[in-house]
Amino acid sequence: MRALRLTAWGEPPEQADVERPVPRGAQVLVRVEATGLCHSDLHVIDAAPGALPYRLPFTLGHEVAGRAAALGPDADGVAVGEPVVLYGPWGCGACGRCAVGWDNYCDRRDTLRWHGAGLGRDGGMAEYVLVPSARHLAPAGDLTAEQTAPLSDAGLTSYHAVAGLRPALGEGATAVVIGIGGLGHLAVQILRATTACRVLAVDVREDALALADRSGADFGTLMRADTAGVLRTRGGGAGADAVLDFVGTPETLELATGILRPGGEVAVVGSGGGRLTVSKPGVLPPGFRLSLPFWGPRPQLAEVVALARSGALRVETERFPLSAAPEAIERLRRGRVRGRAVLVPD
Numbered sequence: 335m336r337a338l339r340l341t342a343w344g345e346p347p348e349q350a351d352v353e354r355p356v357p358r359g360a361q362v363l364v365r366v367e368a369t370g371l372c373h374s375d376l377h378v379i380d381a382a383p384g385a386l387p388y389r390l391p392f393t394l395g396h397e398v399a400g401r402a403a404a405l406g407p408d409a410d411g412v413a414v415g416e417p418v419v420l421y422g423p424w425g426c427g428a429c430g431r432c433a434v435g436w437d438n439y440c441d442r443r444d445t446l447r448w449h450g451a452g453l454g455r456d457g458g459m460a461e462y463v464l465v466p467s468a469r470h471l472a473p474a475g476d477l478t479a480e481q482t483a484p485l486s487d488a489g490l491t492s493y494h495a496v497a498g499l500r501p502a503l504g505e506g507a508t509a510v511v512i513g514i515g516g517l518g519h520l521a522v523q524i525l526r527a528t529t530a531c532r533v534l535a536v537d538v539r540e541d542a543l544a545l546a547d548r549s550g551a552d553f554g555t556l557m558r559a560d561t562a563g564v565l566r567t568r569g570g571g572a573g574a575d576a577v578l579d580f581v582g583t584p585e586t587l588e589l590a591t592g593i594l595r596p597g598g599e600v601a602v603v604g605s606g607g608g609r610l611t612v613s614k615p616g617v618l619p620p621g622f623r624l625s626l627p628f629w630g631p632r633p634q635l636a637e638v639v640a641l642a643r644s645g646a647l648r649v650e651t652e653r654f655p656l657s658a659a660p661e662a663i664e665r666l667r668r669g670r671v672r673g674r675a676v677l678v679p680d
């Protein structure tokens with residue numbers, strides 16, 4: 335079968351022909367119908383030797399949707415032909431976190447040589463992907479695979495970030511979303527669908543602000559010198575109750591902390607290399623809270639899929655054939671993907 339494989343650290347992934355896996359024990363073979371392309375794929379591709387604990391070679395792709403194609407003899411909980419989406423974070427399966435489906439915060443994460451499909455284990459940028467058990471799958475119902483795949487990472491990560499901020503997002507609260515890309519545009523929709531707060535959007539691109547508007551933001555503004563003042567005014571003057579930073583650069587972290595209301599909270603999702611200095615006394619507002627949400631727990635994946643099936647969540651995608659993965663990767667590197675890039679086996 336065709337697969338996009340990482341074979342050497344710091345080298346571009348290669349299209350290759352590999353054996354189609356055969357499921358054993360509780361394993362499930364999934365025929366891939368769509369796989370999202372994520373900035374983390376770029377981090378994996380660009381990683382220096384030894385930076386990641388993964389063994390080469392492996393197939394990329396951690397945001398995967400398709401249909402169950404074959405079951406190992408001990409597999410249960412899924413039927414052949416059923417539309418499914420992969421729960422991407424694969425933990426040890428035995429610790430307190432994994433036992434309740436919070437593999438994204440596995441207690442033994444630092445001892446593992448992989449973190450999931452496409453993250454040290456063969457992933458979904460291929461015609462088929464093998465998952466260790468149906469525990470790593472969620473039913474996709476009547477959604478198209480192109481809509482479902484991004485829910486497993488972009489959707490779940492955004493949903494989990496919003497879930498952590500819910501105490502701050504009551505009636506009349508203001509949430510600011512920085513970075514309206516594959517995750518940010520879904521965060522705007524999730525805030526719209528699950529909270530009563532005002533949603534303000536920030537990005538460096540006009541077309542991203544248009545996407546924020548289509549996603550239901552109350553207001554959008556470009557990242558400029560006066561952005562903090564503009565957001566404070568638009569937010570009613572008291573400052574933001576919550577900021578979701580999907581970029582995480584020094585500039586966006588400065589903006590996030592600069593517009594925060596006392597008692598407000600910042601969730602940093604983007605890995606833009608920004609740093610925060612926390613000190614008392616210091617410049618951060620009293621009551622400041624910070625979270626670094628990572629991906630999401632499996633129970634919340636089912637909630638995101640249900641939200642999408644209700645019509646409240648629509649992923650803007652740009653579709654590429656798997657054979658055009660190098661072009662999609664280049665477009666993502668240059669920030670020239672609208673919404674989420676999705677690769678479809680051709």
Ligand code: FEH
Pocket residue numbers: 372373374375449453487488491628629
């Ligand atoms: C996956 C693996 C490692 C780091 C970050 C990620 C994110 O794409 C998960 O949302």
Ligand code: ZN
Pocket residue numbers: 372373374375396397487488
């Ligand atoms: Zn990802």
Ligand code: ZN
Pocket residue numbers: 425426427428429430431432433437440441442443
């Ligand atoms: Zn674990």
